[in-house]
Amino acid sequence: MPDKEKNQLAGEFxxxxxxxxxxxxxxxxxxSGRCLFIKNGYSQTTAKDIAANAGVAIGTxxxxxxxxxxxxxxxxxxxxxxxxPPEPSWVHGDPEILLAAxxxxxxxxxxxIGIHRVLPELLPKDPELSEILIEARRKLHSKFLSSxxxxxxxxxxxxxxDLDTVAWTVLxxxxxGPQKTEYSDNEINYAEIAKVICRIVFPPEILVRLQNKEG
Amino acid sequence: MPDKEKNQLAGEFxxxxxxxxxxxxxxxxxxSGRCLFIKNGYSQTTAKDIAANAGVAIGTxxxxxxxxxxxxxxxxxxxxxxxxPPEPSWVHGDPEILLAAxxxxxxxxxxxIGIHRVLPELLPKDPELSEILIEARRKLHSKFLSSxxxxxxxxxxxxxxDLDTVAWTVLxxxxxGPQKTEYSDNEINYAEIAKVICRIVFPPEILVRLQNKEG
Amino acid sequence: MPDKEKNQLAGEFxxxxxxxxxxxxxxxxxxSGRCLFIKNGYSQTTAKDIAANAGVAIGTxxxxxxxxxxxxxxxxxxxxxxxxPPEPSWVHGDPEILLAAxxxxxxxxxxxIGIHRVLPELLPKDPELSEILIEARRKLHSKFLSSxxxxxxxxxxxxxxDLDTVAWTVLxxxxxGPQKTEYSDNEINYAEIAKVICRIVFPPEILVRLQNKEG
Amino acid sequence: MPDKEKNQLAGEFxxxxxxxxxxxxxxxxxxSGRCLFIKNGYSQTTAKDIAANAGVAIGTxxxxxxxxxxxxxxxxxxxxxxxxPPEPSWVHGDPEILLAAxxxxxxxxxxxIGIHRVLPELLPKDPELSEILIEARRKLHSKFLSSxxxxxxxxxxxxxxDLDTVAWTVLxxxxxGPQKTEYSDNEINYAEIAKVICRIVFPPEILVRLQNKEG
DNA sequence: CATGAATGAGACTTCATTCAT
DNA sequence: TATGAATGAAGTCTCATTCAT
Numbered sequence: 001m002p003d004k005e006k007n008q009l010a011g012e013f014x015x016x017x018x019x020x021x022x023x024x025x026x027x028x029x030x031x032s033g034r035c036l037f038i039k040n041g042y043s044q045t046t047a048k049d050i051a052a053n054a055g056v057a058i059g060t061x062x063x064x065x066x067x068x069x070x071x072x073x074x075x076x077x078x079x080x081x082x083x084x085p086p087e088p089s090w091v092h093g094d095p096e097i098l099l100a101a102x103x104x105x106x107x108x109x110x111x112x113i114g115i116h117r118v119l120p121e122l123l124p125k126d127p128e129l130s131e132i133l134i135e136a137r138r139k140l141h142s143k144f145l146s147s148x149x150x151x152x153x154x155x156x157x158x159x160x161x162d163l164d165t166v167a168w169t170v171l172x173x174x175x176x177g178p179q180k181t182e183y184s185d186n187e188i189n190y191a192e193i194a195k196v197i198c199r200i201v202f203p204p205e206i207l208v209r210l211q212n213k214e215g
Numbered sequence: 216m217p218d219k220e221k222n223q224l225a226g227e228f229x230x231x232x233x234x235x236x237x238x239x240x241x242x243x244x245x246x247s248g249r250c251l252f253i254k255n256g257y258s259q260t261t262a263k264d265i266a267a268n269a270g271v272a273i274g275t276x277x278x279x280x281x282x283x284x285x286x287x288x289x290x291x292x293x294x295x296x297x298x299x300p301p302e303p304s305w306v307h308g309d310p311e312i313l314l315a316a317x318x319x320x321x322x323x324x325x326x327x328i329g330i331h332r333v334l335p336e337l338l339p340k341d342p343e344l345s346e347i348l349i350e351a352r353r354k355l356h357s358k359f360l361s362s363x364x365x366x367x368x369x370x371x372x373x374x375x376x377d378l379d380t381v382a383w384t385v386l387x388x389x390x391x392g393p394q395k396t397e398y399s400d401n402e403i404n405y406a407e408i409a410k411v412i413c414r415i416v417f418p419p420e421i422l423v424r425l426q427n428k429e430g
Numbered sequence: 431m432p433d434k435e436k437n438q439l440a441g442e443f444x445x446x447x448x449x450x451x452x453x454x455x456x457x458x459x460x461x462s463g464r465c466l467f468i469k470n471g472y473s474q475t476t477a478k479d480i481a482a483n484a485g486v487a488i489g490t491x492x493x494x495x496x497x498x499x500x501x502x503x504x505x506x507x508x509x510x511x512x513x514x515p516p517e518p519s520w521v522h523g524d525p526e527i528l529l530a531a532x533x534x535x536x537x538x539x540x541x542x543i544g545i546h547r548v549l550p551e552l553l554p555k556d557p558e559l560s561e562i563l564i565e566a567r568r569k570l571h572s573k574f575l576s577s578x579x580x581x582x583x584x585x586x587x588x589x590x591x592d593l594d595t596v597a598w599t600v601l602x603x604x605x606x607g608p609q610k611t612e613y614s615d616n617e618i619n620y621a622e623i624a625k626v627i628c629r630i631v632f633p634p635e636i637l638v639r640l641q642n643k644e645g
Numbered sequence: 646m647p648d649k650e651k652n653q654l655a656g657e658f659x660x661x662x663x664x665x666x667x668x669x670x671x672x673x674x675x676x677s678g679r680c681l682f683i684k685n686g687y688s689q690t691t692a693k694d695i696a697a698n699a700g701v702a703i704g705t706x707x708x709x710x711x712x713x714x715x716x717x718x719x720x721x722x723x724x725x726x727x728x729x730p731p732e733p734s735w736v737h738g739d740p741e742i743l744l745a746a747x748x749x750x751x752x753x754x755x756x757x758i759g760i761h762r763v764l765p766e767l768l769p770k771d772p773e774l775s776e777i778l779i780e781a782r783r784k785l786h787s788k789f790l791s792s793x794x795x796x797x798x799x800x801x802x803x804x805x806x807d808l809d810t811v812a813w814t815v816l817x818x819x820x821x822g823p824q825k826t827e828y829s830d831n832e833i834n835y836a837e838i839a840k841v842i843c844r845i846v847f848p849p850e851i852l853v854r855l856q857n858k859e860g
Numbered sequence: 861c862a863t864g865a866a867t868g869a870g871a872c873t874t875c876a877t878t879c880a881t
Numbered sequence: 882t883a884t885g886a887a888t889g890a891a892g893t894c895t896c897a898t899t900c901a902t
Contacts (some may be wrong), residue, residue, distance in 0.1 A: 005387075017358050024883095040339070041336075041339040041340055042326065043258040044339075044340065046875060046876080047875075047876060047877085048872085048875075048876085056883080056884090056886065057884045057885055058876090058877085058884085059877095059878085059879085059882090059883060059884050059885065060882085060883055060884075062876090062878080063882075063883075064406060065878080067876075068876080077412075088428070098887060118864065119335075119337070120332075120334075120335030120336050121258070121335065121336035123256075124254070124255055124256035124259060125255075125256055125259055158414065160410070160419075161407070161408070161410055161411060161414065162404065165404060165407035165408055165410070165411055166411060168408075169388060169408070169411050172387055172388055172391050172392075173384060175385055175391075176390075176391050177387070189377065189380060192377040192379075192380035193380055193382075193383075193384070195375070195376055195377070196376060196380055196384050196415055199373065199376065199409055199414065199417060201391075201413060202412060204375075206308040237865075238864080240865085240866090261891085261892060261893085262892080262893070262894085263891095263892075263893090271866075271867090271895085272866060272867045272868060273867085273868070273870065273893090273894085274865095274866065274867055274894090274895080274896085275865075275866055275867075276894095277893090277894065278865070278866075281894095330892090358887075394883080449759055455716065471766070471769040471770055473688040474769075474770065476895085476896060476897080477896080477897060477898085478896075478897085486862080486863090486864045487862060487864055487897085488863080488864065488897090489861095489862060489863050489864065489898095489899085489900085490861085490862055490863075492897090492898065492899080493861075493862075497897075497898080498897080519788070520674065545768070547765075549764035549765075550762075550764075550766050551686065551687075551688070552764030553686075554684070554685055554686035555685075555689055555785060563830070588844065589809065590840070590849075591837070591840055591841060591844065591869090592837040592840070593697065595810075595837035595841055596836060596841060598838075599838070599841050602817055602818055602821050602822070602840060603814060603817055603818075605821075606817050606820075606821050607817070611646060619807065619810060622806070622807040622809075622810035623810055623813075625805070625806055625807070625810075626806060626810055626811060626845055628813050629803070629806065629845060630841055630844060634805075643796055666886085667886075669884095670887090689890075690872085691872085692871080692872070692873085693870095693871075693872085693883065701887075701888090701890070702887060702888045702889060703873085704873090704874085704886095704888055704889065705886075705888075707872090707873065707874075707886055708886070710875090712872080712873085713872090789886085809875085814869060825888085861895090861898105862902105863901100864900100864902100865899105865900095865901090865902100866898105866899085866900085866901100867896105867897100867898085867899075867900100868896100868897100868898100868899085869895105869896100869897095870894105870895090870896100871891100871893100871894085871895080871896105872882105872891095872893080872894080872895100873892085873893080873894105874890105874892080874893100875888105875889100875890095875891095875892105876888100876889100876890095876891105877887105877888085877889100878886105878887085878888075879884105879885100879886095879887085879888100880884100880885105880886090880887100881883105881884085881885100881886100
């Protein structure tokens with residue numbers, strides 16, 4: 001079941017150090033776990049499944065991970081930053097266009113990775129994970145908020161909206177978008193969502209100005 | 216464990232019908248399930264836990280439900296409509312105030328019931344349940360959309376936003392609000408959220424007009 | 431669920447004494463047990479099934495029988511003699527015809543009653559029952575043997591066969607016949623079996639004599 | 646619990662292949678099942694019993710068998726042919742002696758194996774098994790019948806008996822013998838049974854001829 | 861007496877984890 | 882180091898039996 005590499009060139013030295021192999025195996029396991037968690041859910045997936053799917057024996061699984069949960073944590077650590085929506089730069093181009101592009105990229109990436117789908121199942125089971133996630137969210141919110149504050153100081157935002165709430169709303173949209181596209185029969189339209197977000201952030205006349213400046 | 220009723224009318228006939236007791240027990244089980252699902256997650260909760268928590272034997276659980284999943288379904292059927300956000304009436308009062316009140320009521324109710332928290336865990340496991348939920352969401356989206364179309368015809372909405380997307384955005388906010396309050400250290404502020412929603416729906420001058428008309 | 435009798439003539443006195451009713455219920459239960467045991471096997475049949483099939487509540491079952499096994503014993507006690515093959519009278523008519531008639535009657539009766547089919551399942555579980563059965567068989571064997579001895583003294587049997595073994599063989603045929611008819615595609619033929627039995631018991635010339643005497 | 650082999654050849658390589666051990670454990674389970682089924686009956690025996698009796702944990706049982714029934718099937722597949730009575734060769738020696746020897750060997754083997762005792766309990770529960778058995782019986786009957794037909798053509802059988810019924814009768818005796826020895830207090834006497842069978846098959850004068858020819 | 865809800869022991873089965881090879 | 886057989890705790894579910902109504 002092992003032995004799939006090391007036959008690429010003739011005469012090869014024992015050039016692939018064991019740590020690399022080990023890392024590869026570890027990775028194969030994580031990847032296998034990711035697929036199965038997404039496909040069948042976390043608790044529906046057994047350690048044996050993960051090992052089999054990675055092409056190793058169950059014993060090997062336990063050599064690399066203390067248990068299923070730890071594999072999951074590793075999965076997260078590896079990919080957490082992929083989950084984090086990028087912070088938009090509001091003033092270096094047409095915000096609507098920038099946002100639409102960012103949204104599309106982010107949603108697509110989330111869908112590729114897919115782990116966000118198992119999160120809800122896990123939070124009650126794993127307070128530590130939960131902690132990590134909440135922390136990540138809090139940071140994200142701070143970053144959003146401070147970037148909004150910057151453009152507020154430039155007088156670009158609505159005067160009558162609470163920026164904290166604006167940041168929260170935008171995050172809500174950005175985070176939950178891809179899971180909740182079954183509402184309408186229409187395809188999700190990134191440009192339209194971008195418009196809505198811009199409306200929450202900028203008064204229309206400001207937006208026009210920004211669009212003209214850079215367009 | 217038994218003995219909780221039989222004090223309804225004077226005379227004390229042997230009249231407490233069996234069905235009443237049975238229904239009460241069934242209810243105790245559902246309630247017990249609800250609590251434990253919310254507290255520990257669905258797959259973390261065993262049938263035995265639910266029975267014990269309801270103060271009955273495991274056999275009793277299986278008298279009323281074929282299994283854990285069926286209990287969950289019953290729970291849903293009983294409370295699905297409680298989960299559905301109410302449809303706001305946009306033009307019979309200050310929309311911001313109306314919305315804030317609705318939001319507060321809805322969020323509080325969701326938090327009391329709490330099942331929405333297990334939903335994401337369940338959807339991959341129970342396609343039937345998933346179906347029900349998606350359907351409910353679709354209907355809700357339609358209702359929102361058509362109510363927005365009405366006020367659009369009255370010329371009250373932004374001309375440049377796609378109403379379908381607006382409806383989607385509002386639902387996103389309304390549905391996910393209570394779960395995601397860990398972002399900021401501030402308390403969730405219904406009035407501010409209401410303002411943001413109103414901004415997405417109404418141009419400011421329209422909103423002012425609506426507020427003055429009824430205020 | 432009860433109340434099915436006592437409406438036969440007008441003005442009727444409370445004339446059906448309880449014991450009769452009780453006996454009827456008891457009987458209904460035994461009968462119900464018999465059917466279900468035969469259809470589904472003993473251990474496949476639950477006390478609840480038996481009660482339901484008899485149209486009474488499970489509590490009633492336990493009023494009449496201490497448990498399933500006791501019901502079975504009662505069933506046996508009631509019907510044991512029906513299971514016992516009749517002892518043929520060898521010399522009062524054509525033995526082949528007499529035997530064929532007896533066999534047919536016996537096999538048919540066994541099939542109607544049907545309990546012989548659950549016996550094998552029960553013997554390991556219920557040594558007491560087992561005891562009863564072995565005893566019944568032993569008696570039957572004795573009866574057969576002594577009846578064979580009588581005709582032996584009249585010089586009607588083979589001289590070179592051990593009568594004990596002859597009796598054993600005949601019982602083997604008589605007892606197992608109806609269960610083992612799947613061997614051949616042909617219908618079971620009582621007359622032919624009777625002939626075989628007669629061949630074991632009587633030398634042909636004796637048989638002819640007996641047939642002529644009475645025919 | 647482990648350690649029972651590894652002494653086959655000198656040198657003691659780490660050469661006992663896992664499959665051998667596994668097969669041994671599988672066998673231990675089957676054997677354990679056989680004993681318990683015979684002693685306590687099929688439905689009285691639990692998977693746990695079987696595992697414990699084989700000296701392994703319950704999980705090990707389920708590694709080798711999907712459930713109790715499957716173990717039983719394996720047991721059958723392994724030993725079905727042992728259950729099948731051998732076909733006698735009627736004319737190559739004194740039939741009585743040959744038969745007595747065959748009967749003794751067959752009965753003893755049946756008693757050693759013992760599974761025939763659980764058969765009757767199983768047939769109603771397991772139609773598939775039932776099918777296998779009926780088929781085996783039908784084949785056996787055919788074989789018997791055709792061997793009888795052969796000696797019939799040689800003029801060695803009774804003219805007035807139906808060979809189909811003769812075959813059926815012989816099988817009845819051969820199959821049920823060992824279970825039903827409780828009839829009489831005497832030991833079962835193979836020679837006497839053989840005599841009875843011969844009487845059903847051969848007219849006495851033919852038998853004498855056969856005995857003299859080869860004796 | 862009849863009822864059937866309630867009980868809980870115990871059977872069945874899965875799976876995370878260990879450990880000898 | 883890799884393997885996978887073995888383990889047994891823990892969950893699911895059934896059913897004989899009791900007992901309040």
